Amino acid sequence: MPAAARFLALGQSALVLWALFALVHAWLGILNLMGPGQPFGDVLVVYPFWVERGLNEGQWVGIDTSWVYPLLALVPMLAAYAAGPEWYGVAWLVMVSSLNAAAYLALLGARPRVPGARAAIAAGWMLFLLLLGPVALGRIDAVTVALAVTAVVLVRDHPRWAGALLAAGAWVKVWPAAVLVAALIAVRRRLAVLIGALAVSLAVVAVGLALGAGGALFSAVVEQSARGLQVESPAATPWLWAAVAAPGVARVEYDPALLTFQVVGPGTDLVAALTTPALALVVIVVAVLGVVAARRGIDEALLLPVLALALVMSLVLVNKVGSPQLASWVVVPVILGLLLQGRGGDSFLVPAILALAIAGSTQLVYPVLYDRLLALDPALVLVLTVRNLLYAALWGWALVRLAGTLRLARRSNPYDARMTVEGASS
Incomplete structure (x- = not known):
C-alpha cells in the first residue's frame, strides 16, 4: 500500500481519532488548571459562588434573583459541585469532556473505520479546540457547543432529538436558539424539530415556575441588555x-x-x-x-x-x-x-x-x-x-x-x- 494511502487509512481509524480527542482534551485541561492567565477563573470562582449562594443562603440565581444566564445553566454548575468545592475544576473538565465525547461519538459512529469526510470533520473540530485554547472547555459555552454539535449531527435523521438538544442548549446560554431557528425554517421535518424544542422548553418553564422563578426565568435578556x-x-x-x-x-x-x-x-x-x-x-x-x-x-x-x-x-x-x-x-x-x-x-x-x-x-x-x-x-x-x-x-x-x-x-x-x-x- 502506498504511503499516502496508509496515511489516509490511519486518519480514518477510530482508535487514532479517539486518541486525538484524548490528547486535545488532556492538553486543554492542563492549560485550564495550570496554564498562565487564569483562564479557569469563571469555573473556579464565579460558578461555585453562584452555587454556594443557593446552597448556603437559599438565594438561587435565575430563580430568586435575576441572572445573566437562562435557568438551565444552573444544572451543569450544580453537577460539577457534586464532587465538592475542592474538586470543582476537575469535575467540570470531566463533565465537559464527556459531553464532547458524546458529540464526537455521534459524529464518528461506533465503527472501527470512519468514513473519510467525517474523519476529516472530527479532526478539524479537535484542531479548532486546540487553536481556541483553554476557553474551549473553561466556560459554560462548552456545554452548549457539545449539545449543539450533537444536534446538528442528528438533525436530518432525528429532528425531534435535534430540536430538544438545541432548546436545552438555548436554556443554558441563548445562542443555540439561532441554530434552532434555522432548523425550524429550513428543515423539511420542522414539525418534529418544533415538538422536541417545545417539550424541553415547556419542561424548563414548568420547573422554573414550580420553584418560584417567575420573571427571573427571562432575566437573562434584560441583564445582557x-x-x-x-x-x-x-x-x-x-x-x-x-x-x-x-x-x-x-x-x-x-x-x-x-x-x-x-x-x-x-x-x-x-x-x-x-x-x-x-x-x-x-x-x-x-x-x-x-x-x-x-x-x-x-x-x-x-x-x-x-x-x-x-x-x-x-x-x-x-x-x-x-x-x-x-x-x-x-x-x-x-x-x-x-x-x-x-x-x-x-x-x-x-x-x-x-x-x-x-x-x-x-x-x-x-x-x-x-x-x-x-x-x-x-x-x-x-x-x-x-x-x-x-x-x-x-x-x-x-x-x-x-x-x-x-x-x-x-x-x-x-x-x-x-x-x-x-x-x-x-
Missing part, C-alpha cells in the same frame, strides 16, 4: 484604537457588577444602547431571508447550514459582548455545513478555514496576552482587530451565500440549485 461595550466586541474596536492613539479620548474600565472590561468614551453608551435593537433587527432580517429561500423550495442541505451560519455570526458580530468563548460557537454551523453539503460542501472549506483562523487569533489574545490588550498594546489591539474582521468576513460569506439562494428560480432540481448558488457567490 444592561451591559456596556465589552473590550473584545467588534463594536468596541474603534474606541480601542482611539484609546491607543489618544488615551484621554477613550479608556478601558472594569465593571465589577458584570465582571467584564469595557471601553468608555464619547458615544459608547449610545452604541451600547443601540446594539441590542440592531441585533434583533439583523436576526429578523436574516431569518426572513431564510423563510423566503425555504418557500422557494431550496434544498435543506444547501439552505440550513448557510442560514445557521448567518444567524450565529449575527449574534457574534452585532453584539456588545465579545468574550473569547463566543468564538467557540462558530464551529457548530461549520460542522453542519461540512456534513450536509458533502462533496458540494467544498465551498464550506472557506468558512472552515476562517473558523480556524478565528480560533487561533482568539487564543493569541486570551488568556496569555490579555493583560497586554487591557494595557492597550497596539500589537494586541491589532490581533483583536484582525479577529473581529475575520468574524465580519465569515458573516459576509454567509450573507452572500444566503442572498444567492434568493436568486434561484428552479425548485425541482437541487443539484442545479446548488450549482447556481455556488456560481453566484464565487
Whole structure:
C-alpha cells in the first residue's frame, strides 16, 4: 500500500481519532488548571459562588434573583459541585469532556473505520479546540457547543432529538436558539424539530415556575441588555484604537457588577444602547431571508447550514459582548455545513478555514496576552482587530451565500440549485 494511502487509512481509524480527542482534551485541561492567565477563573470562582449562594443562603440565581444566564445553566454548575468545592475544576473538565465525547461519538459512529469526510470533520473540530485554547472547555459555552454539535449531527435523521438538544442548549446560554431557528425554517421535518424544542422548553418553564422563578426565568435578556461595550466586541474596536492613539479620548474600565472590561468614551453608551435593537433587527432580517429561500423550495442541505451560519455570526458580530468563548460557537454551523453539503460542501472549506483562523487569533489574545490588550498594546489591539474582521468576513460569506439562494428560480432540481448558488457567490 502506498504511503499516502496508509496515511489516509490511519486518519480514518477510530482508535487514532479517539486518541486525538484524548490528547486535545488532556492538553486543554492542563492549560485550564495550570496554564498562565487564569483562564479557569469563571469555573473556579464565579460558578461555585453562584452555587454556594443557593446552597448556603437559599438565594438561587435565575430563580430568586435575576441572572445573566437562562435557568438551565444552573444544572451543569450544580453537577460539577457534586464532587465538592475542592474538586470543582476537575469535575467540570470531566463533565465537559464527556459531553464532547458524546458529540464526537455521534459524529464518528461506533465503527472501527470512519468514513473519510467525517474523519476529516472530527479532526478539524479537535484542531479548532486546540487553536481556541483553554476557553474551549473553561466556560459554560462548552456545554452548549457539545449539545449543539450533537444536534446538528442528528438533525436530518432525528429532528425531534435535534430540536430538544438545541432548546436545552438555548436554556443554558441563548445562542443555540439561532441554530434552532434555522432548523425550524429550513428543515423539511420542522414539525418534529418544533415538538422536541417545545417539550424541553415547556419542561424548563414548568420547573422554573414550580420553584418560584417567575420573571427571573427571562432575566437573562434584560441583564445582557444592561451591559456596556465589552473590550473584545467588534463594536468596541474603534474606541480601542482611539484609546491607543489618544488615551484621554477613550479608556478601558472594569465593571465589577458584570465582571467584564469595557471601553468608555464619547458615544459608547449610545452604541451600547443601540446594539441590542440592531441585533434583533439583523436576526429578523436574516431569518426572513431564510423563510423566503425555504418557500422557494431550496434544498435543506444547501439552505440550513448557510442560514445557521448567518444567524450565529449575527449574534457574534452585532453584539456588545465579545468574550473569547463566543468564538467557540462558530464551529457548530461549520460542522453542519461540512456534513450536509458533502462533496458540494467544498465551498464550506472557506468558512472552515476562517473558523480556524478565528480560533487561533482568539487564543493569541486570551488568556496569555490579555493583560497586554487591557494595557492597550497596539500589537494586541491589532490581533483583536484582525479577529473581529475575520468574524465580519465569515458573516459576509454567509450573507452572500444566503442572498444567492434568493436568486434561484428552479425548485425541482437541487443539484442545479446548488450549482447556481455556488456560481453566484464565487
